[in-house]
Amino acid sequence: MIAAGLIDALREVVPDGVLTAAEDLIAYGFDGTFYERTPPLVVLPSTTAQVCAIHRIATARRIPLTPRAMGSGLSGGAVPLDGSIVLGVSRMDRVLEISVDDGVAVVQPGVITAHLQALVEARGLFYPPDPSSLKQSAIGGNVAENAGGARALKYGVTGDYVLALEVVLPDGTPIRTGGRTVKNVTGYDLRRLFTGAEGTLGTITEITLKLLPKPRVKRTALAVFDRIADAADASTAVLAAGIAPAAIELLDALTMRCIAENGVTGLPLDADAILIFGADGNHESVVNEDIAAIGAVARAHGARTVTVAGDDAESERLWNARRSISPALARRRPNKLGEDVCVPRSKVTAMVARVRAIAAEHRLEIPLFGHIGDGNLHPNILCDKRDPEEMARVAAAARAIFEAAVELGGTLSGEHGIGLLKKQFMELDVGTDALALMRRIKAAVDPLGIMNPGKIFPEPGGADAFRL
Amino acid sequence: MIAAGLIDALREVVPDGVLTAAEDLIAYGFDGTFYERTPPLVVLPSTTAQVCAIHRIATARRIPLTPRAMGSGLSGGAVPLDGSIVLGVSRMDRVLEISVDDGVAVVQPGVITAHLQALVEARGLFYPPDPSSLKQSAIGGNVAENAGGARALKYGVTGDYVLALEVVLPDGTPIRTGGRTVKNVTGYDLRRLFTGAEGTLGTITEITLKLLPKPRVKRTALAVFDRIADAADASTAVLAAGIAPAAIELLDALTMRCIAENGVTGLPLDADAILIFGADGNHESVVNEDIAAIGAVARAHGARTVTVAGDDAESERLWNARRSISPALARRRPNKLGEDVCVPRSKVTAMVARVRAIAAEHRLEIPLFGHIGDGNLHPNILCDKRDPEEMARVAAAARAIFEAAVELGGTLSGEHGIGLLKKQFMELDVGTDALALMRRIKAAVDPLGIMNPGKIFPEPGGADAFRL
Structure with a gap:
């Protein structure tokens, strides 16, 4: 399964950071969804130079890479498909700088979100984005999925705080985009292109975040x-x-x-x-x-x-x-399909009613919660993925929820990303032509298609909501 | 100069909106910089369908297009180069909707910024971006350059308010990206890619803006x-x-x-x-x-x-x-070269000192003003472009200012864009590899290179700060 020489090549880059034992690999094959795909190999670099070298090896051998921070995502973005090896950034977990004068923090992608928040709050500063997973999730994953949270209503999402990124492009070239200033219109906004791209365009290796004064x-x-x-x-x-x-x-x-x-x-x-x-x-x-x-x-x-x-x-x-x-939901039933639709404010009441009606129609338990202030609801369909009859109803309900959101002028995902879970519905939301443009951008940045394959873009002919 | 049949083809699309007389064209050849390039032809559509048809004609004939709103920009972005015809959106000046419930406005690109502000404030709402040109400039131009303003310190720049765009791609295909929700992570962030792209990727034909409650x-x-x-x-x-x-x-x-x-x-x-x-x-x-x-x-x-x-x-x-x-500056001397550097907060005092020293060294008057709270300074070099000796000093001073900004961890442009004025310095700021990536994205979106040629990207071999 693993090409000859690959392990040796990677061990030359990260001598103590290549995992190949089945019991090690299993922990890198899932996220917060019900998907599981054990990768053939995991590599855990500690430096940007190592990430570059790993990318060069992957490019030379045409081996797909799935970047992964803490794997707490809710759309399958970090689940390795198509034989992807996992490039885990958990060892890149240093807070490099907190500058009170400039109001910025510079961090590696593996820094846990709550940890950064505690550090900056001790200095009288404030990093607002607060995904519910903040005690488990890392900034790199938050940026890759453009995570939100409860405070997004007043303060915006992760992307609103990304001032600069260091990104390793698919071929191993590191670039820096953005800076330490809150305003920057020098060329195309690459920061925003990589933010929310779910690892399909490169690996994020350093992040400069805007900080606010801490509310008293x-x-x-x-x-x-x-x-x-x-x-x-x-x-x-x-x-x-x-x-x-x-x-x-x-x-x-x-x-x-x-x-x-x-x-x-x-x-x-x-x-x-x-x-x-x-x-x-x-x-x-x-x-x-x-x-x-x-x-x-x-x-x-x-x-x-x-x-x-x-x-x-x-x-x-x-x-x-x-x-x-x-x-908690994960304990009531074996599995859950967590959605992340976002509708305009005036359509929130209608969307709530639609979710309840869909639950009744498909005889499913769908606990409903979320950031209702910004229209971002998380209907979670409880299920058991071993039950094909139930899963058929789950798929139908998921489609109905997406269709309702789009019909009400909303979107598939407010803060979790598309990943694997929602990719078959992309065209329904963004339309054929915008999707085609996204594909052209993907091809321009990642011509060999080695970055996190199988994510965001629908598969041809697949009306199937989710491959289990 | 104009290809045979082009005028007829465009008049079929916009019967009363094709300008060819020299006295009409001259008004579409400049912006707020000292550049002047009279276009061979101006076309003034009123609808998105007309914009699509104009793009299709331009694509079929390989004729470059420069989109233009009110032409009040400060980087040369709207000045037509290389024989570009001007696609003016001044007739697309309707406010299509103001929704109090959703907190959004939907506008055409030719709506004057101050006009929109007055309309929404009458409804108790607030559109914060306030470029100093707000009584002359239009939302379409503000989006194309990602304009800022004084209130950006607290409220952010134009791009922070763009929820959705309708954009006509170079080949004439219209796409919609984003929606009426404040959160949206469905695929790549095309809104942010087109915002600040200075018309080099397509023509913006409709904008959905986020509104806030008006501060009392x-x-x-x-x-x-x-x-x-x-x-x-x-x-x-x-x-x-x-x-x-x-x-x-x-x-x-x-x-x-x-x-x-x-x-x-x-x-x-x-x-x-x-x-x-x-x-x-x-x-x-x-x-x-x-x-x-x-x-x-x-x-x-x-x-x-x-x-x-x-x-x-x-x-x-x-x-x-x-x-x-x-x-006012434009009256003290015949011309001015207005800069837009942005430095980290902690470097503002140093940048102010550098500008004063550069003015003394090059014997130039450089009034200094700007949005100092977010580090965004506008040193304006006063000059007479007919005086080659003085202009050589101006070019040297402009380079010194850019170099100082980048050395202090800042950037070339906080809110005016790169356009024509700063393109030769792009590599100094963003680096070779990020610039190459921007070129690949440009080629992916605009493979024929017909959109606003000569902007953002430096010309080969040109160390020259500005072509007069």
Whole structure:
């Protein structure tokens, strides 16, 4: 399976970083989806020079590479296909610089997101992107998938913080794009091209991130609804009122039940849905006023109670409950198909209703949660991938959810990426001509097609939602 | 000069929109730089379908096209080279939709920026990007150059507000990319590729922009300094203090003299430099507190006075003075070479000193102003392009300024684009390999090279800063 001499060539580059034993490889064959593809080989460089050398070897031998950070992604982006070897960046985990004066951090791709956040917050700075996986996921993966998070509502997604990238192109050439300035229009925006490209255009080896001053005050409020439609309306109404919350998160009844089964206590399990609101700023009086205004709007739209977390610990409990959803769902049923549709604000209530109708029609449990403030919902279809009859219904439901999102003026993916999970629906969303243009760009950057094959682009003739 | 049949073919598409008379063409041959190249022909479509048809004709005949909105750019991006015909979008000037619910505006490329701002503000919304040319420039040009403005410090540049684009590809195929959602990671970020591409990849025919709630309170303060280095230090110190002003603008003594000669009164002409600070928000007490904190930091860094504008009219007078700089400079000397370097925050004081030293060394007047808060400075070299001896010094000074910016970790252009003016310095900034990658992307999108030739990419062997 592995070409002769490949292992030796890679061991010359990274003597202690080439894995070939089956028990080592298995850990590099999956991500947060239900896909599993054990790679033939894993290589773990520590330096950009080693990444370049690995790329040159892969190019010379026409061997596909799948870059991988922590493998916590939710679209299959890091799952190695078509015999790809895995290029893991977990050893490139150094924070190279935090500059208070320039408001930037320079990091290697393997730095854990929460670790970076803690470091910069200790210096009075703030790195806002907060994917729910932040304690497991790394910046390199966040950039590759252009990850979002709850605070994206106020602060934007990972890509909004990427000032510069060092990228190793497929043939092993390292380039730098962007810089340490917040404004830069010098030529084409390569930063944004590589951000969210899911490792299909090159391997990211260094990232310069914009940092903000840390907000001095944070508040969290919980609003409880007897009808999910009211919760959705309340979210839209808060934004229409000109309040700028840091986050608005939706959890429906089934989602709450799943995390309660997993040990999270204190949630109103008799409610149809809850909203968790975050607000932050530098002035206690203003943040309190914002939270009060949010509460008033929520009550006017049918919230039966609105409670404000009394202290940071109570607030953190709510956010930890929110972040525990993905692992909790995985325990209720053997598998889950997590979606990431994003619809315009005015269509959130309609999308929520469509997901519920689709769940009923296809007789599936679909817990619904997500960043409802920016229209980014995560219906998760619970399933058992060993059951072909159920999986046929799952595929039909997934298609129906995508079609509903696109019909409502939305998109397939707000923050997880396309990867393997949604590639067959790309044309439905972006159209034939834009997809063809993406293919031309892919071919221009990666003419041999060695970077993370099988991702983003649909396979010919495959209407199949997902290859198990 | 014009190929036979071309005029007839274009008149079939746009019967009343093909200009060929010399007196009509001359107005389409320049922008805000000193370049002039009268095009052989101008075509003024009103619809996307007409733009597609024009592209198809240009493709079939291998005729280069230069898209143009209002031609107020500052890098030569809209100046037609190499026999390009001008595709002017000034007739495509409709605001198609303003949605309060979704927080978006959908516009054609010829909509004047200030016009859109007034419309959305009347609905309680806010479109932050504010290039100084906002009363003359159009959204299409702003997107093509990824324009900034004073408020970019707090709110980001044009590209941060582009949710979706309709673009006509070189061969006449229209595509849509992005949507009405604030999050979208469905495939490669084509929006960001076309934003700032200066018309070299296609013609933008429709733009969906993100809108924010309009801040309820705005304040402006003026700080006066006897030494420009203190002003630069004060700007950095305000940001380091964690205050988030909407804008920090620098005007040096010579800049003030130029606008005073042009009728602006009330500026402290005996000072070495001034800073104009903007602050905004929803709470009067907070904005007042921010302005007070800014004033305290400025005084601690050597401001001899700090005054807060008493009302909106006084505030608007200061901002109008700021916006009058470019036209005023053009009256002091026959020409100006306006630069747009951007350096990391911590290097602003050093960059200011370098510009002054370069002016002295090359015996040139270089008024210095700009968005100092985000490190984006506009040294403008005053000159007379008919004087070859002076122009040789101008070229040397321009190169020295670029080299200083790059040496300090900065970039050639923060918000004006590269166009024609800075293309010979591209390699100095982005490096050989990233430039080669940009060329490959250009070739993938525009294989015949018909879109806005002569822009962004340096000409072989030309060390020459600018072809007059």
